[in-house]
Amino acid sequence: MIRDVEKPTSEAGLTLLDKLKLLNFRCFHHLELNVPEGLSLFTGQNASGKTTLLEAISYISTGKLLRSHRDRDAVRSDETHCEVSGILSPSQTEISIQIPEVGKKVASINKMSLPKASDLLGRLPTTSITAFDLPLSQGDPASRRMFLDLEIGALQPSYVHKLAIYKRALEQRNSLLKMAMQTVIDQDQFEAWEFAMAESGSYVRQQRQVYFAKLAPLASSAYQEIAKKEILSLFLKEEEGGLDTESLQQAFALSRSHDMRRGSTSLGPHRDDFGMEIDGKDVKNYGSQGQQRSVAIALKAGSFQVSRETSGTPPLLLLDDMLSDLDEYRRTALAALVINQSHQALLTCTEASSVSNHIVSRASELKVSNGEVTWK
Amino acid sequence: MLFAKPFAELVGELEKLPGIGPKSAQRLAYYLLQQSDGQVSALVTSIIKAKKDLRFCSSCQNISEADQCPICLDGARDQSLLCVVAESRDLYAIERAHEFKGRYHVLHGLLNPMEGVGPERLRVKELLSRLESGMVQEVILATNPTIEGDATAMYLAKLLKPLGVKVTRLAHGMPIGGELDYADSATLMSAIEYRREM
Ligand SMILES: Nc1ncnc2c1ncn2[C@@H]1O[C@H](COP(=O)(O)OP(=O)(O)OP(=O)(O)O)[C@@H](O)[C@H]1O
Ligand SMILES: [Mg+2]
Ligand SMILES: [Zn+2]
Numbered sequence: 001m002i003r004d005v006e007k008p009t010s011e012a013g014l015t016l017l018d019k020l021k022l023l024n025f026r027c028f029h030h031l032e033l034n035v036p037e038g039l040s041l042f043t044g045q046n047a048s049g050k051t052t053l054l055e056a057i058s059y060i061s062t063g064k065l066l067r068s069h070r071d072r073d074a075v076r077s078d079e080t081h082c083e084v085s086g087i088l089s090p091s092q093t094e095i096s097i098q099i100p101e102v103g104k105k106v107a108s109i110n111k112m113s114l115p116k117a118s119d120l121l122g123r124l125p126t127t128s129i130t131a132f133d134l135p136l137s138q139g140d141p142a143s144r145r146m147f148l149d150l151e152i153g154a155l156q157p158s159y160v161h162k163l164a165i166y167k168r169a170l171e172q173r174n175s176l177l178k179m180a181m182q183t184v185i186d187q188d189q190f191e192a193w194e195f196a197m198a199e200s201g202s203y204v205r206q207q208r209q210v211y212f213a214k215l216a217p218l219a220s221s222a223y224q225e226i227a228k229k230e231i232l233s234l235f236l237k238e239e240e241g242g243l244d245t246e247s248l249q250q251a252f253a254l255s256r257s258h259d260m261r262r263g264s265t266s267l268g269p270h271r272d273d274f275g276m277e278i279d280g281k282d283v284k285n286y287g288s289q290g291q292q293r294s295v296a297i298a299l300k301a302g303s304f305q306v307s308r309e310t311s312g313t314p315p316l317l318l319l320d321d322m323l324s325d326l327d328e329y330r331r332t333a334l335a336a337l338v339i340n341q342s343h344q345a346l347l348t349c350t351e352a353s354s355v356s357n358h359i360v361s362r363a364s365e366l367k368v369s370n371g372e373v374t375w376k
Numbered sequence: 377m378l379f380a381k382p383f384a385e386l387v388g389e390l391e392k393l394p395g396i397g398p399k400s401a402q403r404l405a406y407y408l409l410q411q412s413d414g415q416v417s418a419l420v421t422s423i424i425k426a427k428k429d430l431r432f433c434s435s436c437q438n439i440s441e442a443d444q445c446p447i448c449l450d451g452a453r454d455q456s457l458l459c460v461v462a463e464s465r466d467l468y469a470i471e472r473a474h475e476f477k478g479r480y481h482v483l484h485g486l487l488n489p490m491e492g493v494g495p496e497r498l499r500v501k502e503l504l505s506r507l508e509s510g511m512v513q514e515v516i517l518a519t520n521p522t523i524e525g526d527a528t529a530m531y532l533a534k535l536l537k538p539l540g541v542k543v544t545r546l547a548h549g550m551p552i553g554g555e556l557d558y559a560d561s562a563t564l565m566s567a568i569e570y571r572r573e574m
Contacts, residue, residue: 185494
């Protein structure tokens, strides 16, 4: 059994990031940074490490990198291992992820390692808005599912647990389907894995519904703020097999012979998706680049609000260079939506001149270059 | 680097052991070479002797010196109660509590299609044949509350119930003396799911 030093708390109030320490994380060698409260603006040339800083914070917040699925990509290319750690305030808890020379990444709290990196979720709630969000409105369903899963998991640790059960049971059923192509498998075996999938899958779908019901209106109104007249509608696509354990289990049983032919499971939470339409037109297939960008931002701004409403405090905001691509009107709208609502926000840009004066005047300015961060 | 052939062979054999990677295999091999001849023969003899003298108990399938193990031979044990565990170590864990007075059945694994383990690789047939006599009235499924443990229990329950025996599953929930504040969410969730009326 897992014993934790400290649980993520919703009512205990605001969590801020006090210090960030990097060791061999991407372009950085050694970095210790006192992260300012309130608004801070990181400026620096292209490839100076701005996004990397935000990625490091997001990494200890979610256990996942922003731009890659392979953890080892983040290890500085001339080094063998790396570490990111953060000291939270006011608790002074240290959360960290290490990528050792061999083996998988290890997440820890106050130097005590956790069973899984995803167990960090919820300790330091963050919302990142970066170019890596574009797949939300342009890419395949997997990126939208991962978005929902991380957001729900940060609010509810038990979701992460049920989702892990679902994924594992799904892998087992898929292996069984492949075995069934060669030999006869007794149906009771399928039933055992399908039961585990149905039970955990029904929980996952129900929680996604609850979360989505909060997200959709907030993301739509965020979109309206950003894009004036246009209306964004968001809806969960049909969840084949339904929401409750019995109907899902039945659906898995019925799809068995079909699934045996394709060698994998054709329905379930791992196939779900949500749709996005602007004025009735599908965003993915019809949206302009500006619209797609704004939808991705609106989804993230919506998740920021859900997190703020659910936990009572706003997440740490990581805004990567997104402002420079928006027109003045959209910038102001976004600032009102998220920046002005947060207690700690890190913004990046190549030149401070691309950011509106009223943001610059409030922000601590820091300069990123040659793997170092200096105060201006 | 090229190893001398006997050394490479030894490393190769050690690497086949569970939990031993190439590095540990090399370390063990170096260690063995530094031991005296007597020490090495003692190890080899004990492996061969264990392999020759030990077998699986013909009824519970636990490791045993004789055809039947002491637990199965113990007449004071309740024959109507059968506790099914995945591994021998689970049996010893329950024995240490001195609480259970029935008998055991060791499966030697759990269902795990990803690793190619189906019921035919477990001692399931042997379990079914033990129920034929009609002596057993209750089967306790004591596999761990993991995904594979639960699925195996579920699968066995499905096979056993039509035979008319009572099938039960170990309860899972809060550890005795544990504090709510410190329980992980998975444990708390199952404790709430399996709460009982007072
Ligand atoms: N594993 C790694 N090892 C070494 N360098 C890396 C590694 N991963 C990324 N980099 C480099 O780190 C540098 C900083 O990247 P980052 O994305 O943080 O830049 P940026 O300041 O956000 O630039 P831009 O303004 O273009 O977005 C890049 O040169 C990138 O190639
Ligand atoms: Mg960048
Ligand atoms: Zn025995």
